[in-house]
Amino acid sequence: MDFQHFAEHRLQEIALLIMAIVYILRLRWLLKFKAGKERQPKTGLPGTTMKKGILYSWANIFMPWAMESTRARFFIYLQFAFFHVGVTLAILLSFLIPYAPGLLEISVLVIAFQIFIGLACVIGILRILRRISNKYMRAISTPDDYFSLILLTVWFFFATLSVPNNGGTIQLIYFLLTAFFLIYVPFSKISHYLYYPFTRYYFGKTMGYRGTYPLKHITPPQS
């Protein structure tokens, strides 16, 4: 068994297992905190409910018009969207190469993967620049924020070049980075997606029950 094969198979499985164990421990830790009880009677209009609030809250991220913060900075929102598409495809790639390499013989698919992951890599660079150049971003950034972003951007770079599944050093680096990424993620800010369903669930539940979610917008009349 050569090192390339080990990196693409066994190493990934070990890394995934470590990640799964750490995530389970993390979820156990989070769930050991009691959820605050809400005793108050429902407020707001009859059409607003806890369930609607939760669904709206979860779907919020797919509705850039719903929040002023995404509405007003649509370019940043687009960056966010393509960056996360890139993450999804780069992860998917780490499964396709070892388990379904035949799919990567479809040239359209290869091009599509390369465009999206490559775009994510460019966005990663833009995000690094923004984090360094923007005073507010610098003030709130930690070494973990910088490292996670650089790690992902470099990973995108190697993933883009690895899509054609030609083997070699670049692909080996991509898989080594993927393994490191899987092990590092639970300890870093990248694990935010683990918390997203929880924070959004509870916030949506409260806001739905209190009649704030779904948000209703009244925009200024066009002059």
Next chain:
Amino acid sequence: MIYPGLQDRMVKNMAKNNERSHKAQVVLERFEKKLNRQIVGSLVACVHCGNCTDCCHYVLANPGDTTFAPAYKADQIRKIFKRHFDWTGRVLPWWVKAKSVYTDEDLENLKDIVFGKCTNCRRCSINCPMGVDYATFNRMARGLLVSVGIMPEGVAVVSKDQWEIGNQMGVLKEDYIETLEWLSEELEMEMNDPEAVIPIDKEDVDIVYTINPREIKYDPRTISDAARIFYQARESWTMPSDGWDMTNFGLFSGDDDLGGAVAGRVYEATRKLRGKKLVMSECGHGYRSTRCEGPNWAKDDIDFEMESSVITMLDYVKSGRIKIDKSKNDSSYTFHDSCNNARSCGLFDEPRELLQLAVDDFREMYPNRAENYCCTGGGGAMSMSEYSARRLKSAKVKADQLKATGAKYVVTSCHNCVDGLTDVIKHYKLDMQVTQLVNLVANALVEERRGIPVPEIPVEVKPAVSLSGKKILVTDDEPDFLTFLTAVLEDNGASVLTASNGDEAIRLALAEKPDLITLDLSMPGKSGIETFEILRKDDDTTSIPVCIITGKPEMRRLIYERAVIPPEGYVDKPVDEEGILVNVRKTLELVHKK
């Protein structure tokens, strides 16, 4: 004085040896107890995307100052959490900027953030893609600091009043009852009907009506307006003699025990009177505290209905129980959504519906509803005078928003917003006034005279104490305020003497023996507190009634702790003409009765 370098070294040594001040130690011990799943989620989920930055009015009004950014402020609490409860922060604190608190100074710095740079308006929370509810854990941090006695003086004074006297403005029960009786008599005379009264402690009623103590102290007109509306609606209602303050400083101070105790008093009063419904007057934080958070703090599953008076009034108009003529409100009006009513309790449409029924010219403010900006006086900011300059600077956003409407009146369903907006309007010199829905609805009432005349028996009418012929000594170091106060009192018949410092006030008091002295507390040279003590201790001036008028509510405690008879009157700045006259008359009336 400790030199900054030495201070840093001391802190580093303390950190190295894991030593802490007693207060820092207590804060850490209590931190863990305050954590629940929602708060932990918000503490771990922030990705530092910076999307919340421009959503905060403090940031918008202070461009370039990164310490106002919501994520930055949140991180000052988050770093403690990470250092002690989150695994990466415990093992590699520098990697995630985790840091503990060691000294009282660390806690003071945290106080400046959680009390002085955030009004808990929740605008950043609804704009966070991750659903991080910063306002909730900022409140938690406030509670932790309060538990070790670190808080703005104003918060301490108001909390103490609410714990000990039962309401946040220290209104004594007899003053409350007396004011209600006075308003009740006025209503009875106005309506020419013995049934037109403000019932106190009436049992088995449909509505128990609770208010903000500000209404008793500065704005009794809102109570009489509400009473007129209840009368016209033929409502079965009452006001409780205890548990009448539905405001709750526990929301602002983060003290759940206070929150539970205050809300509990209101619930107890409603149950004792066997009221079917608890109605709260127009107060944003009061509504949220009593209606939404109170049952959680008091651990009480409420068995009666609760609603805002906005909904009650809307119901009266829509069901025809009262008739209103909107042409009586013939100016232009805009509506300011209170953060607590709107963002935190979903009260958006009802006030607008009622406003549109009560006025002709309604102009929407933008942004509005859940996206509206805070009045900048929220989160207890009005009681924290040390942050007033910062608050008013940050109010630029609100001032621009108000100005853009072009309306002459801004309507709001929150007493805190009334004060906050009044300050904004004054500071930015806007041609605008603040009013509430209850005032507009009462003004537009098409009143039905019931035709039951008051018996011919002569009724003892208590005229308001006239200021005519009264000699009043006004003391304040601000020339503008001195001029304003003099004009108000002289216009109402008083003869006014002025003093701009304590020494001058003592000299004039001894020479002129005025009927009343108004006294500012914060003055250069001899402070108002010293002046007051000297006046009280001098046999020639001890009996002259004193009304304190101050912009520093936190100094109230200092004056009441003196070993002399407390002042007869007390007014917080900012104050308008009506507020001054009501308080001056009440002070004179009190002395007259004695």
